Amino acid sequence: MLDIRALQMSYGAEPVVENVDLGVAAGEFVSLIGPSGCGKSTLLRAVMGLQKPTAGNIRLDVEKAEIGFLFQDDALLPWRTARDNVALGLRIRGRSKGEARQEAMHWLESVGLGQFGDRYPRELSGGQRKRVAIAQVLALRPKLLLMDEPFASLDAIVRHYLTEDLLSWVEGEDLTVLMVTHDLEEAVAVSDRVVLLGNGPRAHVKGRWEIDLARPRDLLRVKEQPEFATTARQLWDALSEEVRTPTIRQRPELEVVNQ
Numbered sequence: 001m002l003d004i005r006a007l008q009m010s011y012g013a014e015p016v017v018e019n020v021d022l023g024v025a026a027g028e029f030v031s032l033i034g035p036s037g038c039g040k041s042t043l044l045r046a047v048m049g050l051q052k053p054t055a056g057n058i059r060l061d062v063e064k065a066e067i068g069f070l071f072q073d074d075a076l077l078p079w080r081t082a083r084d085n086v087a088l089g090l091r092i093r094g095r096s097k098g099e100a101r102q103e104a105m106h107w108l109e110s111v112g113l114g115q116f117g118d119r120y121p122r123e124l125s126g127g128q129r130k131r132v133a134i135a136q137v138l139a140l141r142p143k144l145l146l147m148d149e150p151f152a153s154l155d156a157i158v159r160h161y162l163t164e165d166l167l168s169w170v171e172g173e174d175l176t177v178l179m180v181t182h183d184l185e186e187a188v189a190v191s192d193r194v195v196l197l198g199n200g201p202r203a204h205v206k207g208r209w210e211i212d213l214a215r216p217r218d219l220l221r222v223k224e225q226p227e228f229a230t231t232a233r234q235l236w237d238a239l240s241e242e243v244r245t246p247t248i249r250q251r252p253e254l255e256v257v258n259q
């Protein structure tokens with residue numbers, strides 16, 4: 001569904017991502033991890049078409065309209081109710097006002113917010129706003145879901161339940177997912193494959209882990225399996241190694257040594 005080949009991304013003259021190959025098959029859930037600043041969000045922006053690669057290729061087997069996005073900050077419009085926020089995308093897709101509202105309520109109910117349709121974003125908690133944002137995305141029936149640390153700002157319990165729900169929607173709707181996360185356990189628990197993007201001088205793929213845990217997965221049970229612990233530990237070690245490696249970007253004096 002998504003095929004990235006020899007991708008290079010730069011800000012001005014400074015290359016940030018170099019020579020990244022990454023494929024995501026239909027129905028696959030792939031998580032992208034890596035040290036802060038290594039280029040994960042930049043890579044995701046390239047897939048969304050928000051930023052042009054300086055070299056390489058991105059092939060997408062879905063229409064732009066079939067791609068859903070979920071970011072750390074939700075993009076709810078403060079002057080619209082939860083229902084009208086969800087309905088907006090449906091209106092843009094050509095639904096009548098009545099249809100859009102009805103479908104919006106269906107999706108709000110499916111994320112457990114059936115009673116909150118008339119609330120404005122400021123009247124909702126962070127976790128509830130995130131659920132509205134999820135309803136907004138699911139309502140458009142995406143085939144590919146791109147997520148950049150979608151639950152990073154939430155507390156552990158809310159995060160757990162949202163991840164659990166997300167997992168069942170993804171498994172139920174047969175979605176293809178590429179998610180950036182800092183949470184290694186979450187990455188192992190939900191993914192079919194975890195890809196580690198390395199630190200500098202330019203980000204490239206440092207490791208890949210296939211997660212052969214059966215589906216559908218129970219987010220709590222899956223963590224009790226021996227394979228889960230082994231893989232999570234390997235990821236931790238690999239990521240720690242990357243974090244300890246200073247980037248040339250962060251340590252300009254190294255540039256002289258390496259040239």
Ligand SMILES: Nc1ncnc2c1ncn2[C@@H]1O[C@H](COP(=O)(O)OP(=O)(O)OP(=O)(O)O)[C@@H](O)[C@H]1O
Pocket residue numbers: 011016034035036037038039040041042043249
């Ligand atoms: N608009 C920009 N202009 C110049 N440099 C940028 C810009 N946005 C990001 N960068 C740089 O590009 C590198 C990669 O940034 P990016 O946001 O992709 O990292 P990330 O892996 O998503 O990090 P984090 O885990 O902290 O979100 C960083 O060194 C960052 O400073």
Ligand SMILES: [Mg+2]
Pocket residue numbers: 040041042148
């Ligand atoms: Mg980022």
